[in-house]
Amino acid sequence: MKRRQFIKNSSLASTLFFVPNFIKAFEEISIESLGYKKLVIIQLSGGNDGLNTVVPYSNDLYYNYRPTISIKEKEIIKLNDNLGLDSSLTPLKRLYDKGLLTIINNVGYPNPNRSHFRSTDIWQTASDSNQYLQNGWVGRYLDAFGKNNYNAIEIDDSLSLMLKGENMSGIATKSASTLYKASQNPNFKKILSYQNEEHLSEHNLGYLYKTMISAESSAKHIFFNAKKVVKANSYPNNGFANQLRTMAQFINSGMETKVFYSSLGGFDTHSNQNKKQKKLLEMYAESMEAFVADLKAQNTFKDTLIITFSEFGRRVEQNAANGTDHGAANNVFIIGENMKKPGLYNDLASLSDLDGNGDLKYEIDFRAIYATILKKWLDVDDKKILNTSFNYLDFI
Amino acid sequence: MNKKHILHLYWRAGFGVLPKQAMELAKETKKAIVDDLFEKSLKMEHLLLDTSKLDTYLTADFKTDKMARQAFLNLNAEKFNAYNYAWMDRLNYSDQILREKMTLFWANHFVCRDRNIYHLQSYNNTLRENALGSFRDFVKVISKEASMIKYLDTLKNSKRSPNENFARELLELFTIGVGNYTEQDIKESARAFTGYKYHKTEGYFVFNEKAHDGKTKTFLNKQGEFNGDDIIDIILEQEECAAFICKKIYTYFVNDTINDFHVSKMVNVFYPDYNIETLMRYVFTSDWFYDQENIGSKIKSPIELLVGMNKIVPMQFKEKKNYLKLQKLLGQVLLDPPNVAGWKGGRSWIDPNTLMLRLNLPQLLLSNSVMDLNEKGDFTDSYKELYKKSSNKGMVIKPDWKSFEENFNGLPFFQIKESLILCQIKEGTNEILENLNEEDKKNNIIQLMSIPEYQLC
Numbered sequence: 119m120k121r122r123q124f125i126k127n128s129s130l131a132s133t134l135f136f137v138p139n140f141i142k143a144f145e146e147i148s149i150e151s152l153g154y155k156k157l158v159i160i161q162l163s164g165g166n167d168g169l170n171t172v173v174p175y176s177n178d179l180y181y182n183y184r185p186t187i188s189i190k191e192k193e194i195i196k197l198n199d200n201l202g203l204d205s206s207l208t209p210l211k212r213l214y215d216k217g218l219l220t221i222i223n224n225v226g227y228p229n230p231n232r233s234h235f236r237s238t239d240i241w242q243t244a245s246d247s248n249q250y251l252q253n254g255w256v257g258r259y260l261d262a263f264g265k266n267n268y269n270a271i272e273i274d275d276s277l278s279l280m281l282k283g284e285n286m287s288g289i290a291t292k293s294a295s296t297l298y299k300a301s302q303n304p305n306f307k308k309i310l311s312y313q314n315e316e317h318l319s320e321h322n323l324g325y326l327y328k329t330m331i332s333a334e335s336s337a338k339h340i341f342f343n344a345k346k347v348v349k350a351n352s353y354p355n356n357g358f359a360n361q362l363r364t365m366a367q368f369i370n371s372g373m374e375t376k377v378f379y380s381s382l383g384g385f386d387t388h389s390n391q392n393k394k395q396k397k398l399l400e401m402y403a404e405s406m407e408a409f410v411a412d413l414k415a416q417n418t419f420k421d422t423l424i425i426t427f428s429e430f431g432r433r434v435e436q437n438a439a440n441g442t443d444h445g446a447a448n449n450v451f452i453i454g455e456n457m458k459k460p461g462l463y464n465d466l467a468s469l470s471d472l473d474g475n476g477d478l479k480y481e482i483d484f485r486a487i488y489a490t491i492l493k494k495w496l497d498v499d500d501k502k503i504l505n506t507s508f509n510y511l512d513f514i
Numbered sequence: 515m516n517k518k519h520i521l522h523l524y525w526r527a528g529f530g531v532l533p534k535q536a537m538e539l540a541k542e543t544k545k546a547i548v549d550d551l552f553e554k555s556l557k558m559e560h561l562l563l564d565t566s567k568l569d570t571y572l573t574a575d576f577k578t579d580k581m582a583r584q585a586f587l588n589l590n591a592e593k594f595n596a597y598n599y600a601w602m603d604r605l606n607y608s609d610q611i612l613r614e615k616m617t618l619f620w621a622n623h624f625v626c627r628d629r630n631i632y633h634l635q636s637y638n639n640t641l642r643e644n645a646l647g648s649f650r651d652f653v654k655v656i657s658k659e660a661s662m663i664k665y666l667d668t669l670k671n672s673k674r675s676p677n678e679n680f681a682r683e684l685l686e687l688f689t690i691g692v693g694n695y696t697e698q699d700i701k702e703s704a705r706a707f708t709g710y711k712y713h714k715t716e717g718y719f720v721f722n723e724k725a726h727d728g729k730t731k732t733f734l735n736k737q738g739e740f741n742g743d744d745i746i747d748i749i750l751e752q753e754e755c756a757a758f759i760c761k762k763i764y765t766y767f768v769n770d771t772i773n774d775f776h777v778s779k780m781v782n783v784f785y786p787d788y789n790i791e792t793l794m795r796y797v798f799t800s801d802w803f804y805d806q807e808n809i810g811s812k813i814k815s816p817i818e819l820l821v822g823m824n825k826i827v828p829m830q831f832k833e834k835k836n837y838l839k840l841q842k843l844l845g846q847v848l849l850d851p852p853n854v855a856g857w858k859g860g861r862s863w864i865d866p867n868t869l870m871l872r873l874n875l876p877q878l879l880l881s882n883s884v885m886d887l888n889e890k891g892d893f894t895d896s897y898k899e900l901y902k903k904s905s906n907k908g909m910v911i912k913p914d915w916k917s918f919e920e921n922f923n924g925l926p927f928f929q930i931k932e933s934l935i936l937c938q939i940k941e942g943t944n945e946i947l948e949n950l951n952e953e954d955k956k957n958n959i960i961q962l963m964s965i966p967e968y969q970l971c
Contacts, residue, residue, distance in 0.1 A: 163891070163893060164893045165893075234893035235627075235893070236853055238893075239852065239853055248682065252855075252858045252862055267866045274890060275843065275867070275889070275890075276842070276845070276867055276868070276889065276890060277868070282862070287866060289866045289867060290866075290867045291867075297870075300874060321811070322812070322813050322860075322861065323938075323940070323966065323967065323970060325861055326813070326869065326970075327940070327966055329864055329865070330869060330873070330966060332866065333866035333869060333870055337866075383890075383891040386893050
């Protein structure tokens, strides 16, 4: 068999996406009712060392706990008399100075889990420490208020638990055109005329067809909207910046996506921490500054709120390998316009009153941040998503 | 036995069956076929890697010899991947398919993660050994596996400071399920599992009398100086425990939607002896197991999908790492469950991305396409590893078309279709299949495995 013929014959295999006409009617429904506000979620994956990010530079205990890896005062960009950012975060300081950044310290949850997997699950599902939820908090938001997969987009090749709901999931893509190509094939339209409402039956086969239909429609929506906007050039050259660049293109296109998620990995710094972490933080801060500038230029920044978290902080005391082990409470960055309390939201927890593992004690439950965002930014009933009520914070 | 029923049985008790084998089996009775499945799984072959290179480091003092420690850790990490491949190979080529399918089921029941290859092998083979045995013995030996003792913190559970993690999951996930015990029961039973340890190098269970709380406990309305095994016995006295396990087996082997009547019949068989083989024999010989609503109704797990495809066209990955990558992208990496609750299964396997990948998979794997997708990085990946990944594109796979031709030679397409697709094919999709060129077997098999219906078993 000749290769070309083979490819031609394989057309059925390559796509399998088709949309019956009656479904199209649904696609036109917009989520205008949800407003124009967008949420961007960034995970610093691996457990960013918050203490070497927002540094208690005037605290002797900090230097005692970390004789070789503490950030020296001369490398600190001071925020106040106690705390300062590591110099790798200079671009972030510029956002801070413009009143666009709020730093919330000591964020965590009761009975912290120190496994990456488990703690990431907890943050992504907004569960209790001993509760196993099978869908993410953004997924549950989609279940309640979403209409299409593209209402939540992860900039990656596979979808994280955070964006998986019971009945509706987000969609992952690093490239609108690759996703679109994977979802299109003219030959398959042949089948269209045969499709009918039966496909949407409650059985698993109906579910598969339904997912195919919505995946195709989302791939198309993303592709054609993204095409309207040229990607900005003003980004640093690294993978994370690229993800933000794609995200900005999506946001600036006006596509009806409420939530974006992306992660930056490599923060599991058990050994020789400083060099690696500084490089990553620099990558994060430079990319974020370019992202904000890109959105500002297109006038979409005012409708975008960016939250950055890590699944846990790291042990206060350094280890023998010039690194740090898994810890508990950590800081969270919120970036946006009109912050109610720009700057430091609260003080850093005490370094003399650590938990039994020698980790920072949490003061603010991360779900209180989610609740605040859901209620005050996305304008939905947070209890419907989180199933518990949390006291709202005062950052937006 | 009806051929459709054979396909159904083999998909649930294993990973499918080749058409010619199914035709052979059709001459036999249901009883003979089910007996044969059990007979083939009588023997028990441990899944073991050659660890001789690693063994040489066991006597090293890692505290002083940092080089040895690092070498050991690197080798150990390689072995973890190698064990994943070895398990995949086992699933692909073993003839003890029922035992292997049950092992996979139990791995998602007594869920555990471990990176120590010695402990991991021991845990995995304990699953295999007990897969068709006594559930009572099974719970007891699992509670004493080094991997489990570490994973659920029994090691930290002592008389002085009890840790409830294992006791909680034992009740909630491993035996009886929520609603059948109180928080106080968890506290009391945690005390019974104090003093659990394992031998530092050999990994076998060690009971530390000194750390054990031997005082009286009140558990599920009983009082006594219970130890861990006593607690397990008391849990298993409750019929609710049998019901909990039967429901889980029903969901995995029969249908996502529970039929209470069928489950109650299973409980009658399972309780109070807790013999897994008897239970499974009952399930596979029951008339209701072969009800139309159960056939072709389940969404294949990623592993079922991959192993099932490999049965039709065996394939070799040039770089074995791609096997892992594929599992990751599809959402199920062997030995790497998401958390102690395991994979939820069913529809949770499906999201827009995994479905697109699943439907494109036959072509990606079998027609020399290059796969341009990257799996997510590990948490523990170093900065360097993480950011060099983007250049590592494409996977090279060698399909064994010869073996396919031998197995499918002489079969008309409609017969191949019948043996691969268990559910009713949607009309439009079927029309496309009908119009395929009968001669182009390779292409046809790719098409067949690419329709949504192939995702079901």
